[in-house]
Amino acid sequence: MHHEIHPNASPATIELHNHIKDALLQSFDNDITGSQIDYDFPVFTVAKNRIHDVLEFLKNSENMGFKFLTTLCGVHYPENKGSEFALVYQLHNMEKNNRVRIKTFMSSADLNVPTATDLWLGANWMEREAFDFYGFRFQGHPDLRRILNMDEMNYHPLRKEYALEDAGRDDKEDKYFGR
Amino acid sequence: MKGTSGNIGQTFATASQVTEQKDYSILNLGPTHPATHGIFQNILTMDGEIIVKAEPTIGYIHRAFEKLAERRPYNQITPITDRLNYCSSPINNMGWHMTVEKLIGCEVPKRAQYLRVIIMELSRIADHIVCDTVIAVDTGAMTGFLYLFQWREKIYEIFEEICGARLTTNIGRIGGLERDFNEKAWSRIHAFMKEFPKALSEFDKLVTRNRIFMDRTINCGPISAENALAYSFTGPNLRAAGVDYDVRVMSPYSSYEDFDFTIPVGTNGDTYDRYMVRMEEMWQSMRIIEQAIKNMPDGAYHAEVPEFYLPPKEDVYSKMEALIYQFKIVMGETDVPKGEVYHAVEGGNGELGFYLISDGGRTPYRLHMRRPCFIYYQAYPSMIEGGMLSDAILTMSSMNVIAGELDA
Amino acid sequence: MTTNVDIKSDYKPEGFEGQGFFATSLDKAVGLARANSLWPLPFATSCCGIEFMATMASHYDLSRFGMERLSFSPRQADLLMVMGTISKKMAPILRQVYEQMAEPKWVLSMGACASSGGIFDTYSVLQGIDRIIPVDVYIPGCPPRPEQVLDGILKIQELAKNEARTRRTSPEYKAMLAKYGLE
Numbered sequence: 192m193h194h195e196i197h198p199n200a201s202p203a204t205i206e207l208h209n210h211i212k213d214a215l216l217q218s219f220d221n222d223i224t225g226s227q228i229d230y231d232f233p234v235f236t237v238a239k240n241r242i243h244d245v246l247e248f249l250k251n252s253e254n255m256g257f258k259f260l261t262t263l264c265g266v267h268y269p270e271n272k273g274s275e276f277a278l279v280y281q282l283h284n285m286e287k288n289n290r291v292r293i294k295t296f297m298s299s300a301d302l303n304v305p306t307a308t309d310l311w312l313g314a315n316w317m318e319r320e321a322f323d324f325y326g327f328r329f330q331g332h333p334d335l336r337r338i339l340n341m342d343e344m345n346y347h348p349l350r351k352e353y354a355l356e357d358a359g360r361d362d363k364e365d366k367y368f369g370r
Numbered sequence: 371m372k373g374t375s376g377n378i379g380q381t382f383a384t385a386s387q388v389t390e391q392k393d394y395s396i397l398n399l400g401p402t403h404p405a406t407h408g409i410f411q412n413i414l415t416m417d418g419e420i421i422v423k424a425e426p427t428i429g430y431i432h433r434a435f436e437k438l439a440e441r442r443p444y445n446q447i448t449p450i451t452d453r454l455n456y457c458s459s460p461i462n463n464m465g466w467h468m469t470v471e472k473l474i475g476c477e478v479p480k481r482a483q484y485l486r487v488i489i490m491e492l493s494r495i496a497d498h499i500v501c502d503t504v505i506a507v508d509t510g511a512m513t514g515f516l517y518l519f520q521w522r523e524k525i526y527e528i529f530e531e532i533c534g535a536r537l538t539t540n541i542g543r544i545g546g547l548e549r550d551f552n553e554k555a556w557s558r559i560h561a562f563m564k565e566f567p568k569a570l571s572e573f574d575k576l577v578t579r580n581r582i583f584m585d586r587t588i589n590c591g592p593i594s595a596e597n598a599l600a601y602s603f604t605g606p607n608l609r610a611a612g613v614d615y616d617v618r619v620m621s622p623y624s625s626y627e628d629f630d631f632t633i634p635v636g637t638n639g640d641t642y643d644r645y646m647v648r649m650e651e652m653w654q655s656m657r658i659i660e661q662a663i664k665n666m667p668d669g670a671y672h673a674e675v676p677e678f679y680l681p682p683k684e685d686v687y688s689k690m691e692a693l694i695y696q697f698k699i700v701m702g703e704t705d706v707p708k709g710e711v712y713h714a715v716e717g718g719n720g721e722l723g724f725y726l727i728s729d730g731g732r733t734p735y736r737l738h739m740r741r742p743c744f745i746y747y748q749a750y751p752s753m754i755e756g757g758m759l760s761d762a763i764l765t766m767s768s769m770n771v772i773a774g775e776l777d778a
Numbered sequence: 779m780t781t782n783v784d785i786k787s788d789y790k791p792e793g794f795e796g797q798g799f800f801a802t803s804l805d806k807a808v809g810l811a812r813a814n815s816l817w818p819l820p821f822a823t824s825c826c827g828i829e830f831m832a833t834m835a836s837h838y839d840l841s842r843f844g845m846e847r848l849s850f851s852p853r854q855a856d857l858l859m860v861m862g863t864i865s866k867k868m869a870p871i872l873r874q875v876y877e878q879m880a881e882p883k884w885v886l887s888m889g890a891c892a893s894s895g896g897i898f899d900t901y902s903v904l905q906g907i908d909r910i911i912p913v914d915v916y917i918p919g920c921p922p923r924p925e926q927v928l929d930g931i932l933k934i935q936e937l938a939k940n941e942a943r944t945r946r947t948s949p950e951y952k953a954m955l956a957k958y959g960l961e
Contacts, residue, residue, distance in 0.1 A: 199475070230710075230711045230712075258599065281712060288620050311601075313600060317745065338428060340432060
């Protein structure tokens with residue numbers, strides 16, 4: 192299991208990281224595939240099929256208390272064959288002021304992920320945005336459709352293989368724009 | 371006799387049929403509408419004046435900031451962050467700079483931090499002026515808008531002295547500020563601090579205890595604290611619901627721990643509470659600015675990070691290293707350490723977060739902006755269903771939905 | 779005893795003046811009336827909208843140019859001011875709003891985003907509203923200062939003042955509209 196601690200991590204962060212790691216390993220054992228501290232966040236990598244249970248554990252169990260979902264987003268790593276897409280959740284325990292980041296990786300062949308909308312109502316639009324940009328399919332989402340782009344769009348624009356500019360643009364010559 | 375609801379809209383009740391079927395009308399509110407301040411659409415299913423169901427559609431101003439950020443070097447992303455919550459662009463700029471400073475491990479000197487605090491609080495006042503006056507305009511009170519927007523011009527003049535621009539400021543640099551405040555900026559700030567309280571209390575007297583305003587806004591679009599937390603609300607909307615979460619207090623950045631200010635908290639989560647929380651926050655911002663001016667430390671206004679901070683022009687023309695740094699920074703060829711960092715600031719609307727993944731190259735690998743408006747706007751249908759149309763308009767303007775931050 | 783003071787006015791079109799009357803051509807009189815009573819439709823989408831609010835407020839007052847009454851209904855507006863980025867999702871709506879306006883109508887494109895897409899050369903932003911509707915005046919800036927906006931509005935007023943009465947039914951105008959696919 193991959194384990195890395197940022198050199199400047201504060202003692203409080205290290206203690207928090209160990210506390211969460213012990214609790215997660217106790218309940219989920221091999222499904223936690225990595226843990227590290229990035230700057231000031233404990234980060235845990237979770238297998239995709241247990242992500243919902245891990246999030247529920249972090250939200251509901253008494254000595255965890257990460258009841259607030261700060262944000263969730265997707266990332267595309269085209270060079271990591273077999274785990275090209277990552278989903279990153281950031282949770283916040285407001286009472287103790289602790290934050291944690293949970294990541295899960297998946298291959299581009301299977302982008303089905305369980306939804307978090309039953310845990311947090313706010314995850315609804317965040318997941319729609321992740322679907323719009325990357326194509327994650329959230330199982331159990333009440334209304335999974337595009338949110339920011341046009342409904343007719345037939346590709347997922349934030350993936351690395353697509354260009355920033357409009358593909359059909361014909362009036363701006365790339366060489367004058369430094370592309 | 372049983373009737374069909376589709377054709378004639380009436381059902382004759384029989385003993386076996388207890389529900390009454392109504393003929394609902396559909397109203398398309400937006401995307402271009404005078405009262406929606408920004409372009410987002412709501413398709414309302416209405417039973418007369420009462421809203422039964424609301425379906426929002428956003429994305430009409432999606433400008434692909436996150437994809438754009440993957441193409442631009444770090445100092446060129448600041449103008450993009452301007453256009454997020456454009457009523458208070460300096461806060462977005464500072465948030466981005468602090469994120470990069472966290473990534474590279476740069477410690478900004480105290481004076482620069484205090485100057486940043488002054489700029490951020492001034493822009494918070496500007497943002498809240500827009501929201502509060504627009505709530506009043508939506509109830510029909512146009513006077514407050516005209517009075518307070520004069521003061522927004524004064525804030526713009528201060529920003530102009532500091533950075534040259536009024537609205538999309540691109541203020542500050544990675545590592546601090548681009549120049550210290552000059553005499554004129556200080557005199558403008560002092561003049562503002564002396565006279566704005568009078569104008570704000572004038573607006574206060576006009577609106578806050580006004581019978582009509584209170585009747586319109588109390589119990590209009592309420593949300594409970596529990597629901598607000600479930601929807602990941604932050605900022606004045608969450609504080610109006612009763613939760614005292616403020617990023618400046620919970621995870622202080624840029625020396626906010628040195629300042630003494632209170633966090634106003636409401637009870638009901640309705641429009642009146644949101645208005646009052648913002649009003650009180652303006653007074654608290656003034657308190658913070660006063661303390662910052664009084665305790666302003668001496669020192670440098672920027673950190674020594676030659677790889678990110680442009681060297682002074684005299685050095686560029688005479689020293690070799692300065693010339694190379696200038697070239698690299700302008701061409702965007704500075705390398706950044708690899709890593710992932712998340713930093714949040716208290717924007718005008720709540721926790722504005724930047725999640726930055728750097729792979730060591732000249733542009734970010736991934737930049738995700740946690741935009742408070744996008745996240746709390748999803749609660750809008752639940753806040754207006756069951757209420758009347760005019761309440762829906764007021765709820766929307768009291769939530770301070772800025773289209774730039776909604777769609778990014 | 780009163781003294782007669784001639785009020786010099788740059789607005790006065792060419793004509794023949796006498797005691798209590800002023801004779802000029804109909805075009806000029808209509809143009810004068812139109813230019814000073816334009817009703818704008820503020821199609822504000824983003825940051826330029828806030829600068830427009832500042833222009834409308836008391837410091838840079840827009841109502842001294844006759845634009846006191848903003849019309850949000852296209853059927854009652856003369857001047858379509860497009861302020862802010864227009865994305866491809868919004869473009870059909872902009873087009874529909876333009877088509878709903880009655881002639882004579884003018885279009886003012888405020889800001890870099892409306893004029894050419896601005897700094898957002900991305901897949902979702904329309905690179906300039908003149909791809910879908912004809913534009914009369916472009917105001918550059920990101921955002922333009924209120925003084926620049928007033929300058930643009932004065933140019934629209936010049937256009938309105940000097941417009942020939944038959945312009946809107948002329949074949950050249952119809953050909954231009956046909957290029958945009960409008961009839």
